[in-house]
Amino acid sequence: MALMSSSTNHKATAAAAALGPGWEAEQWKVLESAVSTITEGGEIVGSREELYRRAEDLCVEGFGEALYERVARALYAGATAKARSVREKDEVLGSVAAAWQAHAAQTKAIRSIFRYLDRTSTGVVGLWEAGTAAFRAALEAEPGLEAGVIEALREACRPGRDDEAPGAARDACRMLSELGAYGDFEKLALRDFRDFYAAEGRRLGVDDPDAARNARKYVDATYERLRSAERAVDSFLDPGTRAPLVATLEEYLVAPHAARICRASYGALVDASDLDTLERLDALAGRVGASDAVREATRHYALERASRILLRAEGGDPRELLDLHARLSKLCVERLDGSSWAGAVLKDAFEEAVNDERVAASFAEALATAFGRIVADEKSIDSFMLLFGFTRSKDVFEAFYRRELATRLLERETSRLRKGSSHLEGERRVIKKLEAECGASYVSKIEGMCKDVDLAKTVASDYSKLEEKAPDLHPTVLTTGYWPAYPRTALVLPAELSKLKTHFQDFYASRFRGRRLAWHHDLERCVVRVFYEDARKELDASMAQTVVLLCFNRATYASLDDLRRATRLDADDLDRVLASLSTPKLRVLVQQDVDSIRANPAFSHKSYLVKLPNPRAPDKLANVDRAKVVDAVARDRQYSIDAAIVRVMKARKTLPHHQLVADLLARLKHPATPAEIKKRIESLIDREYIERDPHNSHSYTYLA
Structure with a gap:
C-alpha cells in the first residue's frame, strides 16, 4: 500500500497527544464496523453523515495515512473472501461477475463514507482504484482462478457458436475491462478468431466448378461473419475490440481470397446478372485494398467478350460492341463505384480487342459499313465515334470508309429509285466528327468525294440546258485520287449510247481544258423502257444489263456467241449478267436452250419502275477485296x-x-x-x- 509523507506522521502524533489517548482508535473502531458491515453485504445502522464526519476528522487531525491503509486492507479482505467463494462454485463466469459487481458496489459505498480521504490523499491512488486493484490481486492470489475465468470466457465467446454468448460473458468482459485485465483476454480471443477465420477462408475459398455459386457462397458467409463480429462487440466484447476484430477478419478471411474469387467469378456473375453478389464482392475487395483485382477482372471480361464478338464474324457487329461497352460502363459506375476508373479500363480493353492483328482490318471495314447505315442519326454517330476512337488503324478505316461512301454516293446519284436528294447532310455530319477526331488532312479525300457529287449536279444541270433536246444523260464526274481505283471494262456500247458518250465528252472538253475523262461502265445505271403487248415497264439496270437488253431490240432470240460479240464481255461476266436478268422473281430473259436466250414476253411486275439486281457484288464493282x-x-x-x-x-x-x-x-x-x-x-x-x-x-x- 502507498504511504503518505513523513511530515504528516509528525502531525498525526501531535494530534493524538492533543486529543488524548485512544481518540484515533475509538474513531476507527466505529468506521471499521461500518466497513465490515458493507464488505459482508449488510446494511449500515446509523447516520452515514456521522461516519463521513468521523473520517474527515481523522484526516484533518493528521491520521489520513493510517486511515487509508486500514480502508485498503479492508477492501482487499473483502475481495479475497469473494474470490474464494467464486472458486468454490461450478459456474465461474456468473459467479465472478456477480462477485465483482458486489465488490464494485461495496467499494463505491465505502468511498462515499471516506470521500474526504479520497479527495485529500496525495501520492496514492483513489479508493475506487484501490478497490479495483484489490479485486485484481485477490483473483491473482487464488491459484488458477484468473486463468480459469479467461478460459471460460473464451469458450463462451468462441467464434462460430450457434447459440448466443450468455449474459455472464458480457458482465465478465466488462469486469476484465474495468480491472485492466481485458488485454490478456483480448489477445487470446483475437487468436481464436484468427484461427477460425483462416479455417473458414480455406473452406470457402476452395474452387467450385460453378464460379458464380462459389462467389455467392463466399460473399454470403463473409458478410455473415462480419455481422457476427459486430454482434459480438455490441453484445459482450469491449468496444475497443471492434477495430482489431474486423482487421483480423479482413486479414485472414477477406485478403487471401477476395481478389482471386473476384477474378475467377467476375464473368460468371455478370453473365448470370448476379450484380448484387458482384457489388458485395467488390466492397470486400475494397476493404483490403484489392480494388485493382476488380479493375483487372473488368478489363479481362471486356477484352474477352469484345474479342468473342469480333472473332464470331468478320469484323463483328459494332452495335454489339457498343451494347457491351454501355452495359459494362453502367455496371462499373452504378455497382462497382468505378466513376474514376471505368472509362480508362474499358478503353484499354476495347482498344486491345479491336486492334488485334487478327481482326483489326475486318473491324475497320465493319465499322466503316456501320457508319453508312446511321448517317441520318446524329446520336448513333456519336456512339460509333466512340468505337472509332478505339481503333488505331484509322488509315485502314479511311480506306474502307471511302469505298463504302463511294458505293452509297454513286448508287444515290445513278439510281432513279433514290428518294430525294443526294443525302449529303448526314455524310457531312460524319465527316465533321472524323475531322474533329483526326484533323482536316484525314478527311480531305472524303470531302473531295462529296464536292464531286455537288459539282456533278452543276455539270449535269448545265449539260441538260445545252440545247432544247438535250440527251437523256446524267453524268457524275469523279476526281482521280479522291475515289477508289475502279477497273475499266471492255464493254462495248451500242451506237445510241456511244453517241451520248461522245456528245458529253465534247461538252466537257469545251468547258474544262486539259482534263481527260475515263468512262467506268461498271458504275453506270440506265433506265430502259420495255414495251410489252399489254404493258410498258421501265427497268433500272446496270450498263452491262442495258447493253444485253438492247441486243433484243430487233430480235426475240440471241445466241450466247452473238451476245459475247455484241458486248465484248468475257464468259464469266456475261453469265452473271444473264443470271441477274433471269432470276425467279425477275425473269426479263429466258434461256430457250443451251445456247439460246430469248426475251420474256410474259414478264410482269406490280411496279412500273423495276430495279434489277446488280450483276456484281459491291466488292466486285470496285474489283478490290x-x-x-x-x-x-x-x-x-x-x-x-x-x-x-x-x-x-x-x-x-x-x-x-x-x-x-x-x-x-x-x-x-x-x-x-x-x-x-x-x-x-x-x-x-x-x-x-x-x-x-x-x-x-x-x-x-x-x-x-
Whole structure:
C-alpha cells in the first residue's frame, strides 16, 4: 500500500497527544464496523453523515495515512473472501461477475463514507482504484482462478457458436475491462478468431466448378461473419475490440481470397446478372485494398467478350460492341463505384480487342459499313465515334470508309429509285466528327468525294440546258485520287449510247481544258423502257444489263456467241449478267436452250419502275477485296514512314537508332513497330537517302 509523507506522521502524533489517548482508535473502531458491515453485504445502522464526519476528522487531525491503509486492507479482505467463494462454485463466469459487481458496489459505498480521504490523499491512488486493484490481486492470489475465468470466457465467446454468448460473458468482459485485465483476454480471443477465420477462408475459398455459386457462397458467409463480429462487440466484447476484430477478419478471411474469387467469378456473375453478389464482392475487395483485382477482372471480361464478338464474324457487329461497352460502363459506375476508373479500363480493353492483328482490318471495314447505315442519326454517330476512337488503324478505316461512301454516293446519284436528294447532310455530319477526331488532312479525300457529287449536279444541270433536246444523260464526274481505283471494262456500247458518250465528252472538253475523262461502265445505271403487248415497264439496270437488253431490240432470240460479240464481255461476266436478268422473281430473259436466250414476253411486275439486281457484288464493282485494301494501306504506311524518316534526318542530320525510332513513333499517326521502322531505314540506306555513321553502326547520317 502507498504511504503518505513523513511530515504528516509528525502531525498525526501531535494530534493524538492533543486529543488524548485512544481518540484515533475509538474513531476507527466505529468506521471499521461500518466497513465490515458493507464488505459482508449488510446494511449500515446509523447516520452515514456521522461516519463521513468521523473520517474527515481523522484526516484533518493528521491520521489520513493510517486511515487509508486500514480502508485498503479492508477492501482487499473483502475481495479475497469473494474470490474464494467464486472458486468454490461450478459456474465461474456468473459467479465472478456477480462477485465483482458486489465488490464494485461495496467499494463505491465505502468511498462515499471516506470521500474526504479520497479527495485529500496525495501520492496514492483513489479508493475506487484501490478497490479495483484489490479485486485484481485477490483473483491473482487464488491459484488458477484468473486463468480459469479467461478460459471460460473464451469458450463462451468462441467464434462460430450457434447459440448466443450468455449474459455472464458480457458482465465478465466488462469486469476484465474495468480491472485492466481485458488485454490478456483480448489477445487470446483475437487468436481464436484468427484461427477460425483462416479455417473458414480455406473452406470457402476452395474452387467450385460453378464460379458464380462459389462467389455467392463466399460473399454470403463473409458478410455473415462480419455481422457476427459486430454482434459480438455490441453484445459482450469491449468496444475497443471492434477495430482489431474486423482487421483480423479482413486479414485472414477477406485478403487471401477476395481478389482471386473476384477474378475467377467476375464473368460468371455478370453473365448470370448476379450484380448484387458482384457489388458485395467488390466492397470486400475494397476493404483490403484489392480494388485493382476488380479493375483487372473488368478489363479481362471486356477484352474477352469484345474479342468473342469480333472473332464470331468478320469484323463483328459494332452495335454489339457498343451494347457491351454501355452495359459494362453502367455496371462499373452504378455497382462497382468505378466513376474514376471505368472509362480508362474499358478503353484499354476495347482498344486491345479491336486492334488485334487478327481482326483489326475486318473491324475497320465493319465499322466503316456501320457508319453508312446511321448517317441520318446524329446520336448513333456519336456512339460509333466512340468505337472509332478505339481503333488505331484509322488509315485502314479511311480506306474502307471511302469505298463504302463511294458505293452509297454513286448508287444515290445513278439510281432513279433514290428518294430525294443526294443525302449529303448526314455524310457531312460524319465527316465533321472524323475531322474533329483526326484533323482536316484525314478527311480531305472524303470531302473531295462529296464536292464531286455537288459539282456533278452543276455539270449535269448545265449539260441538260445545252440545247432544247438535250440527251437523256446524267453524268457524275469523279476526281482521280479522291475515289477508289475502279477497273475499266471492255464493254462495248451500242451506237445510241456511244453517241451520248461522245456528245458529253465534247461538252466537257469545251468547258474544262486539259482534263481527260475515263468512262467506268461498271458504275453506270440506265433506265430502259420495255414495251410489252399489254404493258410498258421501265427497268433500272446496270450498263452491262442495258447493253444485253438492247441486243433484243430487233430480235426475240440471241445466241450466247452473238451476245459475247455484241458486248465484248468475257464468259464469266456475261453469265452473271444473264443470271441477274433471269432470276425467279425477275425473269426479263429466258434461256430457250443451251445456247439460246430469248426475251420474256410474259414478264410482269406490280411496279412500273423495276430495279434489277446488280450483276456484281459491291466488292466486285470496285474489283478490290479486303486484302487489297489492306495491302494498299500498308504501302501508304511505308511511304509515310519513309517520308517521316527523311524529314527527321534532314532536320537533325545525325541521330542514333533508338532516338530516331522514338521520334518516329511519336510522329506517326498510324500504328508502327520498331521492326517495321528498321526495314524502312534499311530501304532508305539502300536508296542512299541516309547512311550509317562509319564510326558508329548504331547511328545514321542524312545524305543531302
